[in-house]
Amino acid sequence: MTLRIRVLPVCMAALIALICGSSATAQDLAIRGGKVYTMAGPPIEKGIVLVRGGKIAAVGPAASVAIPAGATVLDAAVVTPGLIDARSVVGLSGLLNQKQDQDQLESSSAIQPELRAVDAYNPLDPLVDWLRSFGITTIHTGHAPGELISGQTLIVKTTGKTVEEAMIVESAAVAATLAGPARRESSKSPGTRGKMMAMLRTELLKAQEYQRKRAAKPASAPAPDKEKDKEADKEKEPPERNLRNEVLLRVLNRELPLMIFAQRVQDIDSALRLQAEFKFELWLEGAAEGYAVKEKIKAAGIPIIVHPSMQRAVSEYENLSFENAAILRHAGIPVAFQSGFESYVPKTRVVLFEAGIAAANGLTFEETLAAITIDAAKLLKIDGRVGSLAEGKDADVALYDGDPFEYTTHCVGTVINGKVASSEAR
Amino acid sequence: MARVFCTLVVWGMLFAQSTPVPAPPGAFALVGARIIPINGEEIEKGTLVVEGGRITAVGKADAVTVPAGAERVDVTGKVIMPGLVDTHNHIGGIGGADSSGPIQPDIRIYDSLNPLDGGFRRAVAGGLTTLNIMPGSGHLLSGQTVYVKLRGGRVIEDLFIRDAAGAPMGGMKMANGTNSIREPPFPGTRGKSAALVREQYVKAQEYRDKMKRNADDADKRPARDLAMEGLVEVLDRKRMVHHHTHRADDIMTVLRLSREFGFRVVLHHVTEAWKVADEIARAGVPCSVIVVDSPGGKLEAKEIRFSTCAVLEKAGVKVAIHTDDWINDSRLFLRCAAIAVRGGMTRAGALRALTQAGAEMLDLGDRIGSLEKGKEADFVILSGDPFSVYTKVLQTWVEGRKVFDRDLPDDRLHAVGGWGAGNDQVPYFCCFDGHAGDGQ
Numbered sequence: 001m002t003l004r005i006r007v008l009p010v011c012m013a014a015l016i017a018l019i020c021g022s023s024a025t026a027q028d029l030a031i032r033g034g035k036v037y038t039m040a041g042p043p044i045e046k047g048i049v050l051v052r053g054g055k056i057a058a059v060g061p062a063a064s065v066a067i068p069a070g071a072t073v074l075d076a077a078v079v080t081p082g083l084i085d086a087r088s089v090v091g092l093s094g095l096l097n098q099k100q101d102q103d104q105l106e107s108s109s110a111i112q113p114e115l116r117a118v119d120a121y122n123p124l125d126p127l128v129d130w131l132r133s134f135g136i137t138t139i140h141t142g143h144a145p146g147e148l149i150s151g152q153t154l155i156v157k158t159t160g161k162t163v164e165e166a167m168i169v170e171s172a173a174v175a176a177t178l179a180g181p182a183r184r185e186s187s188k189s190p191g192t193r194g195k196m197m198a199m200l201r202t203e204l205l206k207a208q209e210y211q212r213k214r215a216a217k218p219a220s221a222p223a224p225d226k227e228k229d230k231e232a233d234k235e236k237e238p239p240e241r242n243l244r245n246e247v248l249l250r251v252l253n254r255e256l257p258l259m260i261f262a263q264r265v266q267d268i269d270s271a272l273r274l275q276a277e278f279k280f281e282l283w284l285e286g287a288a289e290g291y292a293v294k295e296k297i298k299a300a301g302i303p304i305i306v307h308p309s310m311q312r313a314v315s316e317y318e319n320l321s322f323e324n325a326a327i328l329r330h331a332g333i334p335v336a337f338q339s340g341f342e343s344y345v346p347k348t349r350v351v352l353f354e355a356g357i358a359a360a361n362g363l364t365f366e367e368t369l370a371a372i373t374i375d376a377a378k379l380l381k382i383d384g385r386v387g388s389l390a391e392g393k394d395a396d397v398a399l400y401d402g403d404p405f406e407y408t409t410h411c412v413g414t415v416i417n418g419k420v421a422s423s424e425a426r
Numbered sequence: 427m428a429r430v431f432c433t434l435v436v437w438g439m440l441f442a443q444s445t446p447v448p449a450p451p452g453a454f455a456l457v458g459a460r461i462i463p464i465n466g467e468e469i470e471k472g473t474l475v476v477e478g479g480r481i482t483a484v485g486k487a488d489a490v491t492v493p494a495g496a497e498r499v500d501v502t503g504k505v506i507m508p509g510l511v512d513t514h515n516h517i518g519g520i521g522g523a524d525s526s527g528p529i530q531p532d533i534r535i536y537d538s539l540n541p542l543d544g545g546f547r548r549a550v551a552g553g554l555t556t557l558n559i560m561p562g563s564g565h566l567l568s569g570q571t572v573y574v575k576l577r578g579g580r581v582i583e584d585l586f587i588r589d590a591a592g593a594p595m596g597g598m599k600m601a602n603g604t605n606s607i608r609e610p611p612f613p614g615t616r617g618k619s620a621a622l623v624r625e626q627y628v629k630a631q632e633y634r635d636k637m638k639r640n641a642d643d644a645d646k647r648p649a650r651d652l653a654m655e656g657l658v659e660v661l662d663r664k665r666m667v668h669h670h671t672h673r674a675d676d677i678m679t680v681l682r683l684s685r686e687f688g689f690r691v692v693l694h695h696v697t698e699a700w701k702v703a704d705e706i707a708r709a710g711v712p713c714s715v716i717v718v719d720s721p722g723g724k725l726e727a728k729e730i731r732f733s734t735c736a737v738l739e740k741a742g743v744k745v746a747i748h749t750d751d752w753i754n755d756s757r758l759f760l761r762c763a764a765i766a767v768r769g770g771m772t773r774a775g776a777l778r779a780l781t782q783a784g785a786e787m788l789d790l791g792d793r794i795g796s797l798e799k800g801k802e803a804d805f806v807i808l809s810g811d812p813f814s815v816y817t818k819v820l821q822t823w824v825e826g827r828k829v830f831d832r833d834l835p836d837d838r839l840h841a842v843g844g845w846g847a848g849n850d851q852v853p854y855f856c857c858f859d860g861h862a863g864d865g866q
Contacts, residue, residue, distance in 0.1 A: 094722075096725055097723050098725070127720060130721065291844070291845075310758060312755065313548075313755070314752070318847070319844060319846065319847055321842055321844040323843075323844070324843075342723065344723045344753075345723035345753055346718040346719040346721075346722070346723060347723040348719075359816075360817075360818075405815050406816075407761055407767070407815050408767050426732070426768075
């Protein structure tokens with residue numbers, strides 16, 4: 001009898017899943033937190049996050065949210081929304097750092113916006129598990145800095161066997177790089193900062209021209225009866241499809257942001273200049289010397305995915321500051337954090353740790369938490385689904401046994417789409 | 427002409443000497459801080475008395491008498507612990523062995539070190555007072571390391587730690603595993619790596635024996651060989667081997683070679699030590715562990731764990747923690763140990779791993795590493811608990827002199843970063859993948 005009662009709901013859940021076409025049947029989950037930071041309002045002492053069908057069904061104080069019978073209950077001292085890493089290369093830059101697992105940078109040409117992260121992302125790389133075990137549930141990842149335009153990025157959940165299962169946004173931005181890492185050796189272009197900007201302008205102008213021609217001459221089959229008109233007809237034909245131009249067109253039409261890696265003042269300045277000229281949507285990434293030109297960045301209304309706090313202070317980054325994120329944020333600039341790009345050991349940074357250093361260097365606790373949850377979600381335009389604990393949003397939740405930014409605190413659980421995705425204390 | 431020559435000689439002598447060191451400071455007492463002496467219980471409200479660069483008293487505030495005439499400084503609410511000892515660091519724009527061969531014991535890293543490098547300013551900002559500065563791991567043996575005190579100063583002589591005979595102290599850097607496996611004349615396999623090492627130590631044994639047999643016969647004595655002299659110091663257990671090693675089998679190879687030739691060794695990095703912790707404990711060999719934020723980056727580091735220190739501690743191994751700066755920034759050395767605590771190490775073990783344990787691995791355990799009467803007055807003043815992200819290093823003191831003060835704008839710049847904090851040098855690690863300063 002007991003068995004039958006247990007089996008029946010399972011069958012029904014499977015049936016519902018079948019009808020709804022959902023791949024998962026997330027059962028009811030109640031997450032009790034000593035303190036729940038919803039990021040959609042003030043923190044709740046002794047709060048409950050109720051999860052149903054992979055979504056958040058209710059959030060509130062224990063006194064006002066009833067836990068349904070049969071729900072799985074998780075407990076933690078501190079509960080936050082699942083964390084968002086606003087710029088990573090995890091999934092393309094694999095754990096082993098061997099040729100066969102390094103897909104973050106194609107060096108055959110300086111400009112390749114047609115490279116899509118979706119075609120390269122490996123959701124089964126162990127570094128994805130690693131990030132998830134610290135409460136990181138969403139990553140904006142893809143082609144790395146290192147070429148003038150290295151390719152596209154995507155936004156995924158840190159779960160799933162296939163990229164399709166993990167997907168939030170298939171094409172999130174186009175990654176560009178100014179200065180140091182984009183410089184090519186031995187008479188290949190670009191070899192200088194001036195050439196980098198000239199090449200970017202040229203490519204954007206080409207895309208504009210492509211658009212003009214495509215718009216002016218819509219594709220229609222010309223009558224091939226007159227031999228002498230053949231040449232003229234050919235000219236009337238729209239240009240052949242060009243993947244590179246198509247992507248850059250999406251940038252020019254503000255459908256895809258151009259995310260420019262720029263650390264030094266002069267490179268940040270160049271990025272702003274290019275944006276002012278072509279009016280694309282610009283995300284600055286890194287901005288190690290951003291504190292020195294904060295007014296200009298603020299005036300341009302550009303958000304920053306700030307460099308990892310613990311980035312090594314060499315070359316492009318030599319003047320970086322632990323306080324950069326705080327200075328930028330307090331200047332009114334939208335700020336999110338990134339795990340960045342590591343070519344050696346450690347193979348990835350952890351955005352929770354990078355944010356923690358900023359929390360100890362000028363950002364308040366809640367500003368810091370916002371920068372890796374709701375502010376990052378807004379910057380990446382995924383705040384309709386993730387970034388806060390609010391009814392109707394994806395049930396992505398991180399559980400900690402103390403202040404998440406403290407070195408000695410552990411992440412004790414990660415929930416993604418209403419399912420426990422990591423539970424080992426780390 | 428002769429006068430010009432003489433002038434040059436005098437100038438040469440001046441430059442060869444160290445910066446004039448001011449006389450030892452007068453006595454002073456720091457009163458009211460929580461004191462973490464390492465060798466002994468933490469003292470909730472303590473007093474630390476320093477005189478002539480040494481600790482003359484440490485204990486509960488009401489039990490220690492501040493000597494007459496000593497300056498009394500109130501540090502209530504602060505935390506004092508010994509200066510941090512980093513057993514593995516690469517700052518100073520160093521360059522050790524070159525590509526000419528895999529084993530170069532004649533290299534002395536101090537010949538390449540720039541004491542004015544910005545890395546030193548960041549190191550004292552992180553509370554570091556003693557460093558083992560080492561050449562890289564792209565060789566089986568990349569040269570002699572140097573133990574330095576961060577006293578400030580413009581020339582390397584200002585930083586040396588000297589032994590009883592007045593010689594600068596240091597160890598010998600060795601490595602195995604993939605970093606030193608390269609094109610010839612470097613080894614192509616692990617078997618060849620060990621064979622090349624064995625060959626050189628055997629040669630050094632014979633060199634030493636020949637020297638001894640013919641101590642009184644200059645004609646029969648072999649010509650001096652600087653490389654052999656370096657190895658003989660290792661064989662004679664005068665010079666500690668600091669051995670880069672990651673994989674469990676590589677760790678066992680180091681233990682095997684150490685047994686065969688009788689050299690003293692500290693195992694460094696030890697990514698997979700958690701697999702052979704009991705074997706390491708049985709060998710009685712200490713470990714200096716690297717703590718990094720994620721696994722991978724190379725095959726040997728794919729199974730790195732936060733719990734390595736905890737596992738070794740439990741097995742009874744002496745454990746230190748190092749920065750491996752530039753891998754980990756010296757300013758975040760306390761953080762490395764805090765992450766080890768996150769991985770299960772005891773708080774006391776992690777504090778010891780930053781201080782006394784490292785000091786012992788550098789043969790300096792009786793001089794530094796704890797706050798005890800008679801020891802050199804190397805200590806840090808912290809704003810709070812050593813393992814909290816929110817804690818700041820407020821001051822760093824070496825031999826009774828303040829070398830870092832967060833209240834001074836220029837010191838703060840190096841602690842926090844910002845405009846003008848840059849312009850230091852990246853170390854030159856010959857020849858293996860993952861070269862420093864590649865901008866990514």
